[in-house]
Amino acid sequence: MSTPSSGAAPELDPTSDKLDAGVLKIAGVVIFGAIMSILDITVVNVAIPTFQDVFDTSYTYAAWSMTGYTLALATVIPLTGWAADRFGTKRLYMLALVLFVLGSILCSTSWNITSLIAFRVIQGLGGGMLMPLGMTIMTHAAGPQRVGRVMAIMGVPMLLGPIMGPILGGWLIEYFSWHWIFLINVPIGAVAWILALIVLKPDAPQPSESFDFVGMLLASPGLALFLFGVSSIPGEGTVASARVLIPGIIGLILLAVFVWHALRVDHPLIDLSLFANRDLTFAVLTMVFFAMAFFGAALLLPSYLQQVRGETTLTAGLLIAPQGLGAMLTMPIAGRLVDKIGPGRVVLTGLVVIVIGLSFFTQVAADTPLWQIETALFVMGLGMGATMMPTMTAALQTLNHQQVARGSTLMNIVNQTGSSMGTAVISVVLTTLLARYTLAQPAIGAQMNPKLRDTIPPDVVSEGLDQAASAFAHTWTVSVCLVAVTLIPAFFLRRGKPADV
Incomplete structure (x- = not known):
């Protein structure tokens, strides 16, 4: 087996059957980022009625603060695998944290619902990379014999996010203000960035693979359009709506062309x-x-x-x-x-x-x-x-x-x-x-x-x-x-x- 280097200290032994202190330290860094990314989805969901009132808008428009974030995730996730190989997981993980925290700060300064949606997209570009990068770092550090246990650690924020989000969001809005559902990410993100700088070791990027620009132009907008169509179904109340069918069908066509393309190139985006x-x-x-x-x-x-x-x-x-x-x-x-x-x-x-x-x-x-x-x-x-x-x-x-x-x-x-x-x-x-x-x-x-x-x-x-x-x-x-x-x-x-x- 290749010796893992991505996000792992040289002294780690992935063939060992035990989760040593080095792996647990890396897990702690990764969980900080995962918690922010996943909690932010459910925390904001609670705040949609508040956004309606504060920004004097409809529920459908306010819900775009959720949809915009989700579409940004869908756009950036396909790029993450190539970018991790090209630039290294540590550098990319730290960049994702910066984007997420910057987006959070901007969201807290929103003056209307349009600005909030735009800033949520920036936040989503960072948040979309955090989970796949975290899984990559943890898997490299642990090796195949221990990946089940480290994935169990990664599962904590994935399972608890939908549960703790409404509690945290309700508490922050009720006792502070809606701004704090975003500002709370700043200290958490700062700690995560510092820990990543100290704990994660630089890994060896793989610059030999060329970037699949055609794949990016097909997969990212295709996935985003398809999910936009799907996400529009509840608001329209039916699948037979132009708002659902047009982006959904275009998205599926782009994804189908991407599959055809990906099977014919050496280094596809996915x-x-x-x-x-x-x-x-x-x-x-x-x-x-x-x-x-x-x-x-x-x-x-x-x-x-x-x-x-x-x-x-x-x-x-x-x-x-x-x-x-x-x-x-x-x-x-x-x-x-x-x-x-x-x-x-x-x-x-x-x-x-x-x-x-x-x-x-x-x-x-x-x-x-x-x-x-x-x-x-x-x-x-x-x-x-x-x-x-x-x-x-x-x-x-x-x-x-x-x-x-x-x-x-x-x-x-x-x-x-x-x-x-x-x-x-x-x-x-x-x-x-x-x-x-x-x-x-x-x-x-x-x-x-x-x-x-x-x-x-x-x-x-x-x-x-x-x-x-x-x-x-x-x-x-x-x-x-x-x-x-x-x-x-x-x-x-x-x-x-x-x-x-």
Whole structure:
């Protein structure tokens, strides 16, 4: 096996079975960046109603503060693999941190919604590189025999981001101001940059590969246009809309041409030859369906707790915490097991546990006891801790040193695409079901706005909330089906320890 140099100190021994202090230091640096990038997605989601009020704009326009960030991620992720090989992961990681923090500072100075969206794009250009670069650095430092355990460490921000984001965002907005959801990144980013400077060792760039300009002109806008079309589905309420179909179809055409191009050049922007690796192929399929199910379902519970149960944003975020606790319990165990017995059995077990926990929500009502919801969330968390990062490990564990940067880039593209598609599907299903119940929307309006409660009879509100709960329950059924489908590619994930690559 090649001796790893990317982001790793010379004294690290990737063939060792233990996670030594050097690897753990690198993990600490990487997690700082990952936490900022992932938390920022969910923190800002909480602030959209605040942006509506402060900037006197519509929800659809305010939501572009999220969409702009997501599209910037989609644009820059395909470039990350080549840039990491060309300039070195340490330099690129530190540049990404600077871009992210600079974008955060600019966001806090926004004077209208247009400026905020523009600054969020700058922030997203940095944030989009942080996760794939972090995965590359960690994989190089640990080697194939320990990648399961270091991926478990990387999984902490990926799983806890959707849980802690609403809590942090609600607290900052309620007790400080919306500016602080961006300014909080400044001290965290500064610490991460200093630690990266001290801890990460310079790596040897690979300047021999030429940059695939044609691939960049096809893949980055193609992925961004496709995700724009998908992200527009909830707002349009239908797929049959020009705002959805035109960018979506153009994006798919560009991506199809990119595939044709990538199979005919020596150094494509996204290395599709990696799909010759059976382990990576099934890991990609598993990740697509899991990301659709997980990130789609992540939208439902906060909305249910606020719209049906009348909980505040902060309380709703706190009530989701058991899911994170469950994940934290199983992630380190799953990481060790993946290194010893392979990802196949671990991921299958995790998915089955998720199905068990998630199935509870298909029967949820307007007055379901909170302790039952908390228990089901905890069970789901146990399964999630054994699913997401072991799937990432299944893809990266069998790649050689030169392939890791491209492999981690590919998996992050898949994760971003799957999550956007899942969010769109779940949003459309929920919106459609709520529209079928005549009393659901008025009841939700009364629950969310105290001024409306006196204008609607209590029995009408009660019946409407029951209808709304039914809509949520039926939507959760779609999430359960997506997780069940994920079992099919997961069944083919490798069983057994990885070979030394």
